[in-house]
Amino acid sequence: MDELTKKSYRLRRIVIEAVYRASSGHIGGDLSVVDILNVLYNRVMNVSPEKAKDPNRDRFILSKAHCADCLYAVLGEKGYFDLNEYLNTFEKFGSRFIGHTNTAIEGVEMNGGSLGHGLAVGVGMALAAKMDGKSYRTYVVLGDGEMAEGSNYEAMMAAAHYELDNLCATVDLNGLQISGPTKDVMNSAPLGEKFKAFGWNVIEVADGNDCNQLLAAYEQAKTVKGKPTAVIAHTVKGKGVSFMENNAKWHHGVMTKEQYETAVKELEARYE
Amino acid sequence: MSKTTNRQAICDTLLEAAKTDKNILVACSDSRGSGSMTQFFETYPKQSVELGIAEQDLVSVSAGLAACGKKVFAVSPACFLSTRSYEQAKVDVAYAETNVTLVGISGGISYGALGMTHHSLQDIAAFSALPGMRVYIPSDRYETAAIVRELLQDEQPAYLRVSRGASEEIYDENTDFSGGAVLVKEGKDVVFVACGELVSRCLHAAELLEQEGISAGVIDAYRVKPLNGELILKAAKGAKLVVTAEEHSPYGGLGSMVAQLFSANDPKKVLELSLPDGHIITGTQEEAFAYYGLTAEGIAESAKRALL
Numbered sequence: 001m002d003e004l005t006k007k008s009y010r011l012r013r014i015v016i017e018a019v020y021r022a023s024s025g026h027i028g029g030d031l032s033v034v035d036i037l038n039v040l041y042n043r044v045m046n047v048s049p050e051k052a053k054d055p056n057r058d059r060f061i062l063s064k065a066h067c068a069d070c071l072y073a074v075l076g077e078k079g080y081f082d083l084n085e086y087l088n089t090f091e092k093f094g095s096r097f098i099g100h101t102n103t104a105i106e107g108v109e110m111n112g113g114s115l116g117h118g119l120a121v122g123v124g125m126a127l128a129a130k131m132d133g134k135s136y137r138t139y140v141v142l143g144d145g146e147m148a149e150g151s152n153y154e155a156m157m158a159a160a161h162y163e164l165d166n167l168c169a170t171v172d173l174n175g176l177q178i179s180g181p182t183k184d185v186m187n188s189a190p191l192g193e194k195f196k197a198f199g200w201n202v203i204e205v206a207d208g209n210d211c212n213q214l215l216a217a218y219e220q221a222k223t224v225k226g227k228p229t230a231v232i233a234h235t236v237k238g239k240g241v242s243f244m245e246n247n248a249k250w251h252h253g254v255m256t257k258e259q260y261e262t263a264v265k266e267l268e269a270r271y272e
Numbered sequence: 273m274s275k276t277t278n279r280q281a282i283c284d285t286l287l288e289a290a291k292t293d294k295n296i297l298v299a300c301s302d303s304r305g306s307g308s309m310t311q312f313f314e315t316y317p318k319q320s321v322e323l324g325i326a327e328q329d330l331v332s333v334s335a336g337l338a339a340c341g342k343k344v345f346a347v348s349p350a351c352f353l354s355t356r357s358y359e360q361a362k363v364d365v366a367y368a369e370t371n372v373t374l375v376g377i378s379g380g381i382s383y384g385a386l387g388m389t390h391h392s393l394q395d396i397a398a399f400s401a402l403p404g405m406r407v408y409i410p411s412d413r414y415e416t417a418a419i420v421r422e423l424l425q426d427e428q429p430a431y432l433r434v435s436r437g438a439s440e441e442i443y444d445e446n447t448d449f450s451g452g453a454v455l456v457k458e459g460k461d462v463v464f465v466a467c468g469e470l471v472s473r474c475l476h477a478a479e480l481l482e483q484e485g486i487s488a489g490v491i492d493a494y495r496v497k498p499l500n501g502e503l504i505l506k507a508a509k510g511a512k513l514v515v516t517a518e519e520h521s522p523y524g525g526l527g528s529m530v531a532q533l534f535s536a537n538d539p540k541k542v543l544e545l546s547l548p549d550g551h552i553i554t555g556t557q558e559e560a561f562a563y564y565g566l567t568a569e570g571i572a573e574s575a576k577r578a579l580l
Contacts, residue, residue: 110335111367112363120364123333
C-alpha cells in the first residue's frame with residue numbers, strides 16, 4: 001500500500017477516535033469522503049498552515065459540512081491546530097469544534113451546515129480570483145444526497161456562465177443518505193449528465209476511495225480551460241470499517257465499545 | 273419632494289467610492305434596473321456581477337466574493353432578498369460574518385398594486401433576529417448616502433432597505449448621521465419614533481399636533497438594529513406617550529423593539545403604528561398608507577386618541 005493510501009487509513013483512525021469520544025459524528029460520510037480530502041489537502045491543493053492567510057492559497061469548501069469531523073482530522077493532522085484539542089473536545093460543551101464547519105477553526109474557509117450553500121460560495125471565491133487575476137483554485141466537496149438542494153443548480157449555472165475553469169466541484173457519491181439509498185429517497189442520478197448539461201467538464205472516478213484515481217482526476221481538471229470541472233467520485237459510505245460499509249444506519253451512529261475496538265483493529269491493520 | 277430616490281443615492285455614493293476602491297462590487301439578480309444600478313454596471317463592468325433571477329445564488333456568491341476581500345453590495349428587491357435568500361443571509365453572511373451589504377430595494381409596500389408577493393413587511397423582524405446583522409431603513413437621500421459611506425468603512429454584514437419612489441428631503445449635506453438615530457424635532461408630550469417613509473409623515477403629524485397645543489418630538493431611528501436606545505430614552509424622558517411608525521408588519525419590527533426598550537427602562541404607553549397582519553389592500557403605496565391611517569393626519573389622530 002502506498003503512503004498516500006496509508007494516510008487515508010490513519011485519518012480514518014483519527015476520525016473514529018474523535019467520533020467515539022464524542023459519541024457523535026457523521027462517521028459514514030466521513031469514511032466515504034476521507035480519501036477525497038486526503039488527496040486534495042496532501043497532494044493537490046496549494047495549502048498549508050503557514051499559508052493559512054496567503055491570498056494566493058487554494059480555497060476549499062466542504063459543502064457537505066456535517067463531515068466536519070473528517071475535515072478537522074485532515075487539518076489537525078496537517079498541523080493547522082493541536083489534533084488533541086479536536087479529539088478531546090469535538091462537540092463537547094463550549095468547544096470550537098462544532099459538528100459543522102466554521103471559520104473559528106484554523107484552515108476552515110467557510111461556515112457550513114446547511115446543504116446547498118458551498119458551491120455558490122465557491123463560485124464567489126473563484127470569481128474573485130478571476131477578477132483579481134490570481135491563479136488560486138477553488139475546490140468544493142458535495143454529497144449526492146445534497147444534490148437534491150435546488151440552490152446547487154443556480155450555482156452550477158453561474159459557474160458555467162462565468163467560465164470558471166478555476167473551480168472544481170467533487171461529488172462524494174456514496175449512494176446513501178440518512179433515510180436510505182439516494183435513488184429511493186430522491187434520485188439525483190445521473191449527476192454527471194446534469195453537470196454536463198449545465199456546461200461543466202465532468203470526470204467520473206470509478207473508485208472514489210482510490211487515492212490514485214482521484215489524484216489523476218484532479219490533475220486532469222487543472223488542464224481544462226473555459227469551464228468548471230465536476231469530479232463524480234463513486235465512493236462507499238463507511239469505507240474501511242466492515243460493519244459500516246454501505247449501511248445508511250451509520251450516516252450518524254454511535255459505536256459501542258466493541259464496535260469501536262473492531263473498527264480500530266480493522267483500520268490499524270491497513271497501515272501498520 | 274426630492275427628485276433623487278434613495279436607491280439612486282446608493283448608486284451615486286458607490287460610483288464615487290469605486291473611483292478609488294476596486295474592491296467595491298455590486299451584485300444583482302436581474303435587478304440592476306429596478307435597483308438603479310445600471311449606471312454602476314456601465315461605469316464599472318469589472319466590478320459588477322450579474323447572477324440572473326437567482327436570489328439564493330446572489331447572496332451566497334456575494335459571500336464567497338467577500339471572503340476573498342471584496343466589499344459586496346448585493347442589490348435585489350427587498351421582498352425576495354429578505355425571504356427567498358434568508359437562509360443564505362443567515363449562514364453565509366451573518367454567521368460567516370462576510371463583508372456583504374444586502375440592499376433591499378422597493379421595500380415595504382412600494383411595489384403597491386403588484387401585491388403580497390412583492391411586499392416586504394417582515395424584513396426588519398427577519399434580519400434583526402440574525403446575530404451580528406445590522407438593519408438600516410433610511411428616510412431621505414442624504415441619510416441613505418451617509419449610511420452607504422459608513423458601511424464602506426467596516427467589514428461587517430448589514431441590511432439596507434430603501435423605498436422605490438423619491439422620499440421627502442428632511443436633511444442636508446451637513447447633517448450628522450453618526451449616531452444611528454437623529455432627533456429631528458424635540459417635543460415634551462408625545463415622541464414619535466419612526467424609520468423610512470414614516471419619518472416625514474411623523475414630522476408633519478408632529479406639526480399638526482403642535483397647532484393643537486400638543487408638544488411632539490420626532491426621532492428618525494434609521495438604524496433599526498442596533499437601536500440607539502440611549503438617544504430614544506433621553507428624548508422621550510417625561511413624555512406621556514411614545515408612538516412608533518413603520519412600514520412593516522405589527523410584529524418584530526421597530527415598534528416591537530421600541531416597546532421592549534421602554535418596558536425595560538422607562539415603562540410608559542407605546543402606541544405601535546404599522547401595516548396590519550393581513551393582506552394589504554390593492555393600491556399605490558400612498559393609497560395604502562392613507563387607508564391604514566399612516567398619513568400625517570392619521571398619525572396625529574391616533575396619537576391624540578392614545579393621549580386621552
